[in-house]
Every structure is written in structure tokens, then in C-alpha cells.
Amino acid sequence: MSDSVKIEGLLGMLTVKLQDDNFVKWSYQFQSVLRGYDLFNYFIGESPCSPRFVIDTETCVTKEVIVAYKNWVKKDLALHSLLIVTLSDDVMEYVIGCKTSQEAWTCLQERFASIFVVRINQLKTEFYTSHKGGESVEKFMLKLKGIKDQLILAGEKVTENDYMIVVLSGLPVDFEMIKIVILTREIAMSLKDSIS
Template sequence: MASSSSIKVEGLLGMVIIRLGDDNFLKWSFQIESLLQGYDLFGHFDGSLVPPPKFAILDESVTSEVTDAYRDWLRTDKSLLSFLIATLFDKALEYVIGSKTAREAWLQLSDRYATVSQSQINHRKTELQTAQKGADSIERFLLQLKHIRDKLALARVPILDVDFMITVLNGLSSEYDIIKTVLIARDLLISLKDFRAQLLAAE
């Protein structure tokens, strides 16, 4: 883990291009998680980097002396909490006021923005199942469906690659019947990358 002396909030903020608002939690959280994982710091948010013992132990007795390890951990955690706060718009900031640690603030934001109701999940499933390409390009249609799939994944409703590909094919018009027949005949045992490439070629 990076030491507290190496944590420069200004440096981390310089790499943040998205601030959290009402409708971009998925993009914002992916950005924050990827950035902090690169510095081996996301453990302060997901709980895997737990604080060391706060007080020193002498002769098997707990003293009132705060350990250097705990001080370092706390300094790093407070720096990360400050970093997180700086990536929020004012409305999102309201949900983390009073948070003592970076993890506490992260959980407050996740509870507010990532938790969705069953009705919302059903709505997104319906969106996925009934989506039609229409006049959109293949690229735009795939991106639209990926966005819905990502939102479901955030709500802990994963969609398998094969089911995603079937959804895409069901949303294509009759002009794609040949490529649909070819792909289904192969049992869709191809990667999403190859699947996309074949659709783009057919387009």
C-alpha cells in the first residue's frame, strides 16, 4: 500500500474527469475504483484494508499510546475521504456529511445511488428484452444495450454474454436474418468481440 506521505490528493484529483451527480454513479464509481486500484488504495473503500490496532501493546497490556501504523493508516484514510468529497457535486455531498472514514462515505454513496428497487430492475430487464435497433447503427445499438446491462450488473443482476447476444439478435430487423441464422447455428459460442465484429461486417 502506498504510504500516507505519498498520497497527494491534488495529484489524484488531476486524473478525475467525472464528478458524481444524480445520474452518473456507474461511470463515476468505475473511474474512482480503477484509479485507486492502480495505487493499491481501493481497500480503504471496500474494507479490505482494515485499520491496524490503534493502541500499542506492552507486556500483553493495551496502553494509551497510539501506534505509528494507525496514525499512518488514519492519515491516508482522511486524505482519501477528502479526495472522495472533492469528486462530488453539492447534492451528493449531502449524503457523506458526518462520515468518519473513506469506507463509510463510499457505502453511503453506494446505498444512495447504486441501490435500486425491484420495479426498476424489472423495468431495465424489460428494456433489454424489448430493445430494437431501428435506425440506429449496430455500434450505437450495442452501446445502448451494454448501458442497460451495466446498470443491471450494478444492481447485482448479471446478464450472461450468451443471453446478451441473444437479446441483441432479437432486436435486429429482418435485413440481418442471414447473420442471425449463422450466429444462432453456431450456438453463439463466440466472444463478444467476435460477435460485434461479425455484426459490423454484416452492417
């Protein structure tokens, strides 16, 4: 299978389009798919471009273009195109003018880095301050699990123990006895089984 066919085949695996509010999810999917095919190194500069012209030891540089250079440019343009196809119209504005996949990736990273930090902080605040309120325990736990999964996806460390403590902290006084039993046990207990 040629590289161009392989790259075209990746399009069906990239189902998330980058918008202003989903960089973590998009980046995770994009990197996972491209790393799986050893192609992400183009985006982070670990697959440098070959010299353009053949060097003759007697006459120095010639006008003959190296085949490896042509192949690199072709592959990089295909990857750059693949990246562009995963962007929403609004986000595409940020990469217009970028000539390589690495340049486009760097622009997106710089654009979304501050938004990324703000989103992480919002998720952490919501995770650590949530309360059950009027929803069911199961719905409350699912909401917190969703936030935990997003934090982990963003590279934050959230253990099962952290999750358990956050869930227990967000439960009302009616669950005080269950909280005490779970928190004082020496052997780990399934949170879902003990609260259900």
C-alpha cells in the same frame, strides 16, 4: 513517492463526479483507480486501523499514541477527502458526518444500491425489447452496444451471442433472410459484417 503525494496524484485520474444517475460508471472508475494503487482496501475495511495507544506489559495502556495509528488516520483522511472531491454537491449530503473512508463508502453503497438495481432492470428491459425503428442499422447496433457495455460495467453477464440475438430480434422483417443465415451458421460470423 510518499502516500500523500500518491493520493493527491490520483485526483487527475478521477474524472467522473458521482451524481444521482451515474453510480455504476463512477464506482467503476473510482474502484479501478484505487485498486490500481492498492488503496481501495481502506474503503472496504480490509486495512484496519492500528491500536491507538502503546500497551506496556507492566502498566497496561499508556497515553503514548502509536505511530502506525497516526499514519493510518492520516492516510484514511486523505482517501476520505479524495472520495469527497469526486462527489457532486447533492451527493455529498449523504456522506456528511462520516468519519472514515469506509463509513463514507458504505453510506454511498447503501444509498445507491436500490437505484442501482432499478437502473440494471431498466437497462435489461431496454436491451431485450429494442427495435430498429427508423434509425440506421449501425446506429441501432451502437445503441445496443452502449446498453450492453453498461450492463457489463454493472457486473451483469452479456455475451457476444446475447448481443447478436438481441440485435437480430430488433431488426424488421426485411432482414429475415439475414437473421436465418446468421442464426443457423455453425461457425461464428461477425454480426456487423453480415448485416452491413
